[in-house]
Amino acid sequence: MSKTVNEKRVKAVPAWMGILVFLLAFGAGMASKVAIKPAWAKEYSVQWSDALGTLKTDLPYGEGEANKFDLYLPKDGGRGSYGLVVYLHAGGFTTGDKAEDREMLSWLCSKGYVAAGINYPLRDEVHPKASVLSQSNEIKAAMPCVVAAAAETGYPIDKMAVAGGSAGHCLAMLYAYRDGRSAPAPVVLTFGGVGPSSFYQEDWGVFGLDQSDEACAELFGVMAGVEITPTEVADGSYLEKVKPIAAAEWVRHNPVPTVAAYGTHDKAQPFLASLRLKAALEETMWITNTLSSPTPATGSRTTVPSHASGWRPLTSI
Numbered sequence: 001m002s003k004t005v006n007e008k009r010v011k012a013v014p015a016w017m018g019i020l021v022f023l024l025a026f027g028a029g030m031a032s033k034v035a036i037k038p039a040w041a042k043e044y045s046v047q048w049s050d051a052l053g054t055l056k057t058d059l060p061y062g063e064g065e066a067n068k069f070d071l072y073l074p075k076d077g078g079r080g081s082y083g084l085v086v087y088l089h090a091g092g093f094t095t096g097d098k099a100e101d102r103e104m105l106s107w108l109c110s111k112g113y114v115a116a117g118i119n120y121p122l123r124d125e126v127h128p129k130a131s132v133l134s135q136s137n138e139i140k141a142a143m144p145c146v147v148a149a150a151a152e153t154g155y156p157i158d159k160m161a162v163a164g165g166s167a168g169h170c171l172a173m174l175y176a177y178r179d180g181r182s183a184p185a186p187v188v189l190t191f192g193g194v195g196p197s198s199f200y201q202e203d204w205g206v207f208g209l210d211q212s213d214e215a216c217a218e219l220f221g222v223m224a225g226v227e228i229t230p231t232e233v234a235d236g237s238y239l240e241k242v243k244p245i246a247a248a249e250w251v252r253h254n255p256v257p258t259v260a261a262y263g264t265h266d267k268a269q270p271f272l273a274s275l276r277l278k279a280a281l282e283e284t285m286w287i288t289n290t291l292s293s294p295t296p297a298t299g300s301r302t303t304v305p306s307h308a309s310g311w312r313p314l315t316s317i
Helices: 015-035 039-044 098-110 132-152 167-182 213-224 230-235 238-245 271-284
Strands: 053-060 068-074 082-088 114-118 157-165 187-193 258-261 309-311
Touching (some): 039 098, 053 132, 082 132, 132 213, 132 238, 167 187
Parallel strands (some): 082 157, 187 258
Antiparallel strands (some): 053 068
16 A cells, blocks of 8 residues: 655654653553543442452463453353453553453443453563554453353353453454454454554654654554554555554454544544544444544543444543
8 A cells, every 4th residue: 555745744753752652642541540530430330349249360361470361250140141341451552450440340240241351461661572463462362261261160151342441442443353253252342432443644643643754663663563664654555564453444354333432632542543443334334423522532431322333532531
C-alpha cells in the first residue's frame, strides 16, 4: 500500500518525543482511572465476598511470572453451560494489573457470568521487548486455559465476551476480530473504550506523528514489535507491518457485535483513528446509536444496545 506525500512537513518531531508523549498520555489515563471513581461505576461494582461464589487467583497460563489469570465462578453452579466475560486491564501497555478490575469482575460474577481478568507481560524493565503484538499473542494463549479451568471446576463455557479499557480494549478487539475464529468458545461480543485500533500516520496528529516519519516509525515499530523505517512510513508500506496490531483491519475477518466508546477530543487515543474502526464496522454490521462528544471518552461509560453494534463516543468522568 502506498501513500502520496502532498506537502512538505513543516515541523520535525523527535522520535523519542512521540513515544514519550504517547506513554505519558496513556499513563495519565491510567492514573485518572485509579484516582477518580465516576458515580456510574457504582452500578457495576461489587465488593467480592464468598457469598458471590468462588474466586481463584493467579492461575497460570504460561511460564512467565506475568502469565496469570483470576477466575470468578458464580454461586449458582451446576448449570449446563455459562457465559464467560474476560476483561483486560488498562495501563498503556506498560502498567496495570487484573486486580484493579476486581469490583467490576465481581459484579459480572454476581450476575451469573463466569468472569476472568488476565495479566500479560508489560513493556517495562523486566520485559523491555514486550509489544502490543506479543501481548496480544499472550492473551490468545491464555483463553483456552481460562475456558479449560472453568470447565474443570464444573462451569462449562458455551459463549464468551472479550472486553477491556484503553490498552486492554485494544487487546480485546484484536482477540475478537483477529483471533476469534480459533477461540475455545464463540465470541459473541466485544466491548470497551478508547483502545487504539488503527495506525495510519495521518490520524496520529495528537502526538505529532503526522509531522515526522522518524517519530512515526519509532513509535509504531515499538508497538508492533518490528523494525519500521522512515522510508517505509513515507511510502506507506509500514501499514502491512502494523496490521497484526490494528484491530480495525481485522473486523472483516471475524465480525463480532461491538460496543465501543471514544472521545472526539481524546489526547491519548486519536479520535481520527477510531473512525476507521467505525467504518469497518459499518461495512460488516448494523451501526446504531452513533453519537459524538466534544470531551474525551477516557473513563466514560457505555451501555450495551439491543442491536448488533454500538458506537458511542461519550462524555468524560
